[in-house]
Each structure stands twice: as C-alpha cells, then as structure tokens.
Amino acid sequence: MNVLLDNLDLYGRGFLGTIQLFLVAAIGSLLFGTILAGMRVSPVPVLRAFGTLYVNTIRNTPLTLVLFFFAFAYPRLEIADISFFWRACIGLILYTSAFVCEVVRSGINTVPVGQAEASRALGFTFGQTMSQVVFPQAVRSVVPPLTNVQIALLKNTTIAAGFSVVEAGGIYAALSERGYNVLVGLLWVALFFVILVVPLTLLQRNLDRKWSTAR
C-alpha cells in the first residue's frame, strides 16, 4: 500500500498523461479511420488505392517503430517543432486508424447495398450516402470490435513512455529509482488500467442496447 500512497504524485501524473494521450488518440483515430474506410469503398480508384496501401503498410508495422519514427526520425526532417506528447498522439492516431478503418469497413459491408442504391436514386452524392445512410448503420453494427480497438489503444499508450512522454507505462522506472518494490507498483498500474477500461465497456454496452432497439 505504501508504494501507492508514497507515490501518489507519480501515479497521478502518469495516469493523467495516459488519459490525455488516450482521449486525443481515440477521437483522432475514430475520425481518421472512418475517413480511410470511406476512401476504401469510394468510387475513385486513387482514393481506394491510397486507403489499401495505408492500411496494409501501417497495420503491418510494429507500433514501436511508428512511435520511434516520430520520436527520433521526425525531428531530423525539420518540418515543424512538435512536443513529444503531440508526436506520440500523432503516432498513435496513425497506427490505430488503420485498425479502425478495417472495423468500420466490415461494418459498411453489413449495410445492404440496396439502401445505398436507394439513396443514390434519391439524388444523394457519395458523401451524403455515406454520412446519412451507410456510416450510421455501419458503426452501430461494429460497436464491440470498435471498443476492442480502443481498449488496445488505451494499453498501447504505454509504449509512449519509451520516449519520455509522462504516462502510466513509465511509472515503474521512476519507482525503481526511488527504491520501491517495482512488482507491487506494477500491480497497482495494472489495476488502474482495469479501472480505466470499465467505462469503455459500459459505454459499449449502453450503445449496443440503445441501437439494438432502434432497428
């Protein structure tokens, strides 16, 4: 218990960092992943090709590499000076979007083609067909796997500790410097992660219930 109580500042800062990273990356990856999914089903061949290439490249790259790129290679490109925190966010967003894209795309495939045809016949543009008819139904049918991806993202944030973003994954290192029992410290970290996932699970259950009645 002392490990936790003596180091509350450490845990507090760590998990605050984790939550911030997660919220930014979750929103960013949901948006960008959905746009990617739209590209992959669009009638424009160039967009389709880009979407496919993106997903197959990023999905097959280890997250560590993506983050290392932004930590060490990006500054050498001398494009714009961005803080470690935001570079970590960008890396997580780019990586997670590939997975969000594939989940949303599988949801798109559950929406009957006839409904897209009906909306085209009404005079909807491709964008309107997607935003009004296809995406709302696609997302509803993939809430559980989409939650999975976001839970994975939450845990992936710990990798950002590898390049000095303050977050929960780095707590153990600081603990051992201060001379505390690292094993016990890590158990607390694990417990906090479980607690962080609970709201996501509840959100999933709520959305599932709400949308299954409205169909």
Add this chain to the structure above:
Amino acid sequence: MTDTGTPMIRMVTVDKHFGELHVLKDINLEVDAGQVVVVLGPSGSGKSTLCRTINRLEPIDSGVIAIDGEELPAEGKALAGLRADVGMVFQSFNLFAHKTILENVMLGPLKVRKQNKGEAEKNAMRLLERVGIANQKDKYPAQLSGGQQQRVAIARALAMSPKVMLFDEPTSALDPEMVQEVLDVMTSLAKEGMTMLVVTHEMGFARRAANRVIFMADGEIVEDAAPDAFFTNPTSDRAKDFLGKILTH
C-alpha cells in the same frame, strides 16, 4: 399534360454487357410525359437492367439516355441532380433501416432539395396520409409489413416531386394479400398523370393502368403495343409463348 414534344425518357441505341452476357441489345425507347409503360418479359430478359439504366444505377456501354431532354451525365454532382428528378421504387423496398418512417420520407427533401424541416415534414405527412400509413410514422421499417414498407418507399420517392417514376418489380417480394394495396397506390398515381415505367409480372395492373406494354426477351424489345392489343393479339412467337405460360397456369 402539356406535350412539349420532348419525351420524358429517351433511350437511343443503348447497349450493355455483363461480362460475356449481352443484357441490353440496341434498345430504342421513348416514353412521353404522362405515359404509363409496363415492361413485361421472362426473367433474365433484361427488363430490370433496362429500368436501372434509366437513372444510371447501371452504367451503359454505348448509346444515349436522356430524361426530359437532358442526357445522363457521368457519375458526380450533375448525375445526382438528375437522379433527384427520377423516383425509383425497388423490389426489396430498401428503406433506411436506422430511420423512422417519417424520417425516411423527409431525408431526401431535407438533404437534396434543402427544404426546411417544417415544409419537409408537412409534405411527408401528406404523402404518408395518401399511401395510408400516416399512423405508423414513428415506427422503424422493420416493424412494418412488406406492403406497408413498399408504400413508404413510394411516398419517399414522391417526396422529391419526381418528373418520372421507375418501378423495378415493386410487388415481387410481397405476400399475395399485400400486392393489391401497393398496386392501388400505383394505379392512383397513374390516373393522376405521373409518367411511369413499371417492370412487373402483374398482368392485371398492365391491363388496367398501362398505356403501353413493352415485351422484352433476351435483351431486346420484342413488342411495343397497347395493352389490349398485346394481351389479345401478340405478334411475336416469344410473346405468345410467354403469355401462354402465364395465362394458363
């Protein structure tokens, strides 16, 4: 109906293949404003494809299709604008499953015609009244019977104030006792002077409501005649054979 001389639907030397299969062979067809044309034919004769090419849900290989004198543009904003003027009713209804009945009818006018909400709702309610489902307006499509869903689909198409209505086998997916309620709506539309192209197997409707019957076989228009003439005195062997099969069973 004012006859401007321009046919509402004009198809000139239209050809289409699905891979090896030649589904539409040199189709020439004109439908005048206010005309009701019923397309008959055995399955696989290309009649559904014909219907779907008219608003370019199926692109064609060659030829020209024009709606009210305006040639169909390639995919894009201009095509969307033209489709808005062509109502379409599908065999499988294709209502938006996540929207209520009222929202289904309002969505097109709101998003495509940019009507305000009050206007769109008033118009939608008038149309739902007309097809007899106003009391179901807050339900979702899955909660309605097939016949009711198809009547909503007709109301949804009418909400765009289309110049012409296409019906692609509108009663083929319905239980027999629900066919009539849909045909009644279509018959009243025809009486009001709506230009309609109807792909169907309902011979009664063809006799009662059509100005013209088109008989297709193997991707070609084989006969084009008034209903009475077609049913009592078909000229081609294909049509005689077809009518023999459906009228004697």
